[in-house]
Amino acid sequence: MQLSPKLTQLVDALRCLPGIGPKSAQRIAFHLLERDREGGAQLGQALNQAMQDIGHCQSCRTFTEQDICELCSNIKRQDSGLLCIVESPSDVLAVEQTGHYQGLYFVLMGHLSPLDGIGPNEIGLDVLEQKLAQGSINEVILATNPTVEGETTAHYIAQLCKQYNVGASRIAHGVPVGGELDLVDGMTLSHAFNGRKQVQYES
Amino acid sequence: MQLSPKLTQLVDALRCLPGIGPKSAQRIAFHLLERDREGGAQLGQALNQAMQDIGHCQSCRTFTEQDICELCSNIKRQDSGLLCIVESPSDVLAVEQTGHYQGLYFVLMGHLSPLDGIGPNEIGLDVLEQKLAQGSINEVILATNPTVEGETTAHYIAQLCKQYNVGASRIAHGVPVGGELDLVDGMTLSHAFNGRKQVQYES
Ligand SMILES: [Zn+2]
Ligand SMILES: [Zn+2]
Numbered sequence: 001m002q003l004s005p006k007l008t009q010l011v012d013a014l015r016c017l018p019g020i021g022p023k024s025a026q027r028i029a030f031h032l033l034e035r036d037r038e039g040g041a042q043l044g045q046a047l048n049q050a051m052q053d054i055g056h057c058q059s060c061r062t063f064t065e066q067d068i069c070e071l072c073s074n075i076k077r078q079d080s081g082l083l084c085i086v087e088s089p090s091d092v093l094a095v096e097q098t099g100h101y102q103g104l105y106f107v108l109m110g111h112l113s114p115l116d117g118i119g120p121n122e123i124g125l126d127v128l129e130q131k132l133a134q135g136s137i138n139e140v141i142l143a144t145n146p147t148v149e150g151e152t153t154a155h156y157i158a159q160l161c162k163q164y165n166v167g168a169s170r171i172a173h174g175v176p177v178g179g180e181l182d183l184v185d186g187m188t189l190s191h192a193f194n195g196r197k198q199v200q201y202e203s
Numbered sequence: 204m205q206l207s208p209k210l211t212q213l214v215d216a217l218r219c220l221p222g223i224g225p226k227s228a229q230r231i232a233f234h235l236l237e238r239d240r241e242g243g244a245q246l247g248q249a250l251n252q253a254m255q256d257i258g259h260c261q262s263c264r265t266f267t268e269q270d271i272c273e274l275c276s277n278i279k280r281q282d283s284g285l286l287c288i289v290e291s292p293s294d295v296l297a298v299e300q301t302g303h304y305q306g307l308y309f310v311l312m313g314h315l316s317p318l319d320g321i322g323p324n325e326i327g328l329d330v331l332e333q334k335l336a337q338g339s340i341n342e343v344i345l346a347t348n349p350t351v352e353g354e355t356t357a358h359y360i361a362q363l364c365k366q367y368n369v370g371a372s373r374i375a376h377g378v379p380v381g382g383e384l385d386l387v388d389g390m391t392l393s394h395a396f397n398g399r400k401q402v403q404y405e406s
Binding site: 002003004005006007009010012013014016017018026027028029030031032033034036037039040041042043044045046047048049050051052053054063064065066069070071088089090092093096109 | 205206207208209210212213215216217219220221229230231232233234235236237239240242243244245246247248249250251252253254255256257266267268269272273274291292293295296299312
């Protein structure tokens with residue numbers, strides 16, 4: 001390689017991006033230097049600021065550079081009595097994009113995984129317990145992933161809710177809308193059968 | 204979207220990377236914040252330094268933060284009398300990776316394109332002319348791309364070489380080694396036929 005030190009450094013640093021190998025890193029570095037130095041400099045600043053300043057919301061643990069995020073600051077949501085529990089900030093966005101949920105969130109930033117040393121405190125369940133104790137939550141909606149770890153975590157939190165007399169519900173699993181039955185895995189299909197609802201006939 | 208201002212800024216800034224849409228930008232931002240803040244910060248610094256400090260070699264015009272790049276500083280290459288002309292810094296790397304060329308380079312940073320206002324001076328041919336006038340170059344190897352613009356540019360530079368009594372050669376075009384004949388385009392195949400060489404029989 002005959003790249004200058006700073007160019008080598010840039011190519012190496014680009015490898016931290018998911019799915020970027022050495023060839024792509026080189027291509028991106030040349031692209032920015034040749035055609036978009038302003039964009040590259042803006043990205044550099046945005047990265048530095050984000051990595052330094054973005055922490056977690058003190059109330060829901062999602063990513064934010066504020067103490068309390070916008071969702072948690074929303075009085076309508078505070079009054080809803082609903083708390084949706086998800087594993088990651090991107091899950092919050094996914095639920096928000098449906099436009100149908102108007103309650104608060106709590107982001108675990110992971111799931112229970114005792115073998116990896118991730119217990120209740122590591123996923124903020126101590127903070128969640130304080131919330132449940134305060135009495136402003138009427139229903140906890142468990143929206144952890146439909147994986148073994150997600151189910152275990154949901155089960156654990158449901159027990160916690162019971163302790164504090166707070167209702168808990170689990171989001172429905174089943175065949176995705178628009179999906180084809182024969183492409184759905186067996187576990188999902190079992191869930192779909194177990195969660196079946198009586199058809200309401202028009203009278 | 205319910206992302207905090209600095210997170211929104213980061214997601215937007217990531218869009219300057221070639222081939223990164225809004226979904227991927229969001230995924231990358233979350234990945235860095237969740238799993239690789241150090242890598243993200245390093246990338247931020249590398250980008251800022253590269254965009255600010257990396258310019259062009261005063262001799263060959265390739266990317267470097269030094270006045271004269273490493274390749275141009277190499278005395279063996281200076282003494283070779285060979286000057287390979289390419290369109291972009293990534294072409295230098297491609298030729299270097301063959302390990303067979305030991306001469307100097309000159310990087311046009313583009314090709315002649317009169318309709319876009321890119322004339323001889325825009326691709327550094329004034330600098331090249333000074334080099335040719337100095338008399339230390341014996342042969343110019345024209346390795347511009349085998350496109351219409353690349354051929355036009357090569358032709359123009361060949362005329363320049365003639366003026367200064369410097370030999371010029373064009374890299375061979377033909378069927379790629381390991382390629383299949385029926386997958387090669389007609390233009391390349393014509394080049395391959397025109398550039399055919401007599402088979403040397405063993406005696
Ligand atoms: Zn929050
Ligand atoms: Zn140079």
